[in-house]
Amino acid sequence: MSSTDAPEQASSTDEHDDHHPTPRQYVNIAVVLAVLTALEVSTYFLDFGVIAIPLLVILMVVKFLYVAGWFMHLKFDSRVFGRMMYTGLFLALGLYALAIIVILFDSATIA
Template identity: 50%
Template sequence: MTSETTHIATSAEHSENHGMSDAGYIRIAAILAAITALEVSTVYVDFGPLFLPALLIMMVVKFIMVVSYFMHLKFDNKLFSLMFYAGLVLAVGVYAAFLATFKFFIQ
């Protein structure tokens, strides 16, 4: 929301050229599938103390991959990222504080 955004003249069509090929999308999907398999394996294989952090990290990686590549946020105008991540960061911050008041994280 700075005044510089006024002068960024990337159109949707223009950024399309910096997008990905269909093969690229399939590669991303394969990686996502592999991570999902790894996630599911945590139910059957004992990850010990790594269990929770590993799951959360894999979740975040999948999330960001879909947003960046499938939703094109990585290649698109920064304003889109700003609108979306503003909502996301606010949601995480506010609801984490909300759960913290219930002592959710120190159970």
């Protein structure tokens, strides 16, 4: 809502514009993402043994953080935005992990 008439305040400015990455940086991030994806897919063709699943989870998290941090500007924007997203994310992880644990490991019927 407007609460001022001062013209210099009425014009919109993007408070974080100065720190936004350049297109070249965006392309670099995309190249990294492409390489990580290639590594992910390679677990299907090559036998990574026991490290395959931990590796995939780590790669997933790294890709997630790169897209959220750079493409969604979380690294450069207000922390409030990140807090909104991570509250939802961690709440989802916690609740559903708990529910799955209860269903899988503690679903004895009442004797």
